[in-house]
Amino acid sequence: MSFIATPLGSILGFIFNFTNSYAIAIIILTLLIKIVLFPLSISQIQSTKKMNEVQPKIKELQKKYKNDKETLNIKTMELYKDYKINPLSGCLPLLIQLPILIGLFTVLREPTIYVFGGSMEMASEILGKGFLWLKDLSQPDLISNIWPNGPEMITGLPGILPIVSSATTYIQMKTMNTGAAQNSTTKTMAITMPIMILWFGKTFAAGLLIYWTVSNIFQMGQQYVINNHYKKD
DSSP states (O other): OHHHHHHHHHHHHHHHHHHOOHHHHHHHHHHHHHHHTHHHHHHHHHHHHHHHHHHHHHHHHHHHTTTOHHHHHHHHHHHHHHTTOOTTTTHHHHHHHHHHHHHHHHHHHOHHHHTSTTOHHHHHHHHTTOBTTBSOTTSOOBGGGTOTTSOHHHHTSBOHHHHHHHHHHHHHHHHHTTTSOOOHHHHHHHHHHHHHHHHHTTTSOHHHHHHHHHHHHHHHHHHHHHHHHOTTO
């Protein structure tokens, strides 16, 4: 994924040269990417919304034609046609976005290579400047950042940023699924995903969690806009 990570790293470095803050540069780059991908996100969310709306009817068809798979497929396609739904339309935006997001993830995981041209000295100096309560953006955010002299069993726990990342992940997923016909997998993910972010967040570089948190907040705002301005679509 370096063919995507390399230009993204160059852009992040360019933004840093203007802001002189690695954290602010991450925030700006995250917002720029989200804005560029906004039309695709609208398409994906609207497609998902339509699919959720017809789920009760699909379940009725599945119950009615449970012993006749061929008729079930025909009736399901007719239902999609009536509601002007393309079952694959929600996949294309995701397939386009995914490589970009993986590329950005790679950049933030290895900034020395992709942002600072392999210079360990430069990376150490810039990342070591920290941001707000964070002492080093290349290191995980643990309780030790705000309670350095606390008990060892406490200071090794996830700090503020993993907690905020986990909370925004939970809220964002609940916002996405409000009013939707949620299946058991969706409900399980809405619980397990935030827990995973909280737990593994204590091992992620703080810069990566800044991206994750800003991305979640943007998506919550994006969902609000779509829910309130695209209701008739």
